[in-house]
Amino acid sequence: MTYTGSPPFGRALCAMITPFTASGGLDLDGARRLAAHLVAEGCDGLVLSGTTGESPTTTDAEQAALIRAVREAVGDGATIVAGVGTPDTRHTVRLTQAAEQAGADGVLVVTPYYSRPPQDAVEAHFREVADASALPVMLYDIPGRTGTRIEPETVLRLAEHPRIVAVKDCSYDFLAAQKVISATELAYYAGCDEHNLALYAVGAAGYVSTVANAAPGQLRAVLDAFDAGDTATAARLQRAAIPLIESMMSAGLPGAVTAKALLNRLGLPAGPVRAPLRAAAPEATDALLSAYRKLPEPTV
Template structure:
């Protein structure tokens, strides 16, 4: 018997979607709509997370962020949840982004811990509460201390869970004990943000994943959850193992996941375009390796 599942406010299988650009580096809204349609209709994604790490949010303008949310919401709204990343190092700016994204049609907001300034936990808590109080849509907190320099500590998370609009967490803390503790004591929906933890976190009561690899192989990523939900844990483990080569090359090759994903999508003829500087494109050898891993996985799922 698998344990009862928690609420899934945004679905189970969410893709951390890239932001397509034209060959000249401009925002490609037609490409974004085409990619989002593919991910939802063909790939089985139940939610799309825009303007996050994979979406190159540090190098897109506020206007581009809102335009992307509006375009994708028009393309897939009603068929999948659309979440918008609104994190910044500035609480006031984060609130402005949150209001703009909600106004552009986002179903929820991904809010990262303020970075660089390394605020203490009381300030982290106040930041998230300020954003949650400013909008009428639910929040997914983004706990990724490896990038921000600051963890959302377990006790802070337990207090934030009491806010009616703080409903979910994208978990990149790499602390299964801490995550399991929060899951056990709150109704927060925990989404794995690290593909290697998709199955372990799900087995502990997680709600699903927010996956970069789902840009290229959404059905392969979802297959792990489908097998687990069917009470076939052995099949879930096999599906997880099959995806590891592509996960490794995409997320653990020494390059950002945005770079590897755009390299692979471009080779597959899908909307992607270049990355914005300071990121640099993947080299030919990297793309060839990604293609080989993708094609091996595609024989079973695509």
Template sequence: MTTPAAPFGRALCAMITPFTPRGDALDLPGVQQLASRLVSNGGCDGLVLNGTTGESPTTSDAEKTALVRAVREAVGPDVPVLTGVGSAHTAHTVELARQAELAGADGLLVVSPYYSRPPQAALEAHFRRVADSVGVPVMLYDIPGRTGVRIEPDTVLRLAEHPRITALKDCAFDLLGSAKVIASTGLAYYAGSEELNLPLRAVGAVGFVSTVANAAPHALRAALDAYDRGDVAAATRHHGRTLPLVELMMAAGLPGTVTAKALLTALGLPAGPVREPLQPAATEVTDGLLAAYEELTRQD
């Protein structure tokens, strides 16, 4: 099967941001340890920092820049490193984008401005302004459940004409709309909801940007690898095996940041606490996550 162009690789992790035990500072050694682990041994092709999973609403601009620099140092020049620069204010987003480029980011994840719910013409102007301000590629981030506004397919079609808007992280749960845009543009679509990793790949997406990949990158990419070998039955099996952990981490009532940090901590990996207003997972939640993880890794 032909694999579409994947500008940042196929298997990307939406990486958590490890904090020190009190949560008041970045754990930069832990950041570098986790980043190195995620891209080792055929795990993740690239990393996405400072996104929803990275707790971007509660990190400072200086912390965001420091995170990019630390990860770039840890993984070297050949691993794609993207960083979230979205905010509710276009001018602030532009400034974050410029800082990220200077810090060594290979691309930018730009979410729709949230809360204000701008109309489509304003959304389009926002994304164009950001893309015009930098020299690195932009990945649009469509997650209307959090932002309150959809990047409508017609808007995406127009934005795809911009030379630096090259990709989209898709959390819109609109398979028809996504398939139409994929069929009509050269945009690289990345599934942002793990249960759609394989369905979106089947209609032309190139890969995923995953929170669950913080803990189980190899299990998630196994489905893509099998599909790209032409073994759809194996791809379906691999995808199905991930679903119990996906459901517990992403669809059980807690933000993925909370569940990812709980599981990584249980595995003895760098994570640290979540920052308020988020609260840590309860012990029984962590126990369930660990059991699902262990069952998944046994199957591998």
């Protein structure tokens, strides 16, 4: 029962950073400008207030204001998926309802972290959140941060819920992802940029990308080439992005830090990160910029 429909949130989604002012306040004008830029450069959708969006250090009110501002900027030209995951089911429900009121098209719900609930509690958490609004839900499986997998058997059961429609996969379990893709109609999205093409080739819907903050057109070109049947070009473009992917995601700094460092150098809205994160050192930012400049020109 492999997923074969139109991607519920589009194919090329950016896990957008949350721009801040120099003093650390929420920069809504910057968010509007960055959102419009990302959509113009090839993003079908924007995921707000996720890990890259520094959700642990933004308030509920800031997150709702961000949704409204980005919706104003992109209109109906892109989907908006709001990160609402917290370790508290009641809080997650409230954020889901607030996201719906603010104009989101869907919600990204991460596994409850720190408390490490067993699988029956994980399943109950997601079901309660999915029942709390009319918004479609994207499960977010990232055990390296949460400490808890959404086990494949749990995902299979959750796939029966009418509003649970997608998965952002950062499990690094490629076998399990293929098994669930084959057995359900869930739209799988690669959450780790090095897997964008690999998962897409076996039936995923697309990606939710941190690297797309800086290179939206280049990453979309990978999917476009694959869809056109030019798998050799798709593979070449994916490989060409690997130095930037590695610099942004595997060089010892969080993606929010590297994305903001690169965007600031490129003259795009970003601003500082909030503590406990710290800005990238100049030499790290130089390396990011060098990797970025080696990318082939995008074709959107």
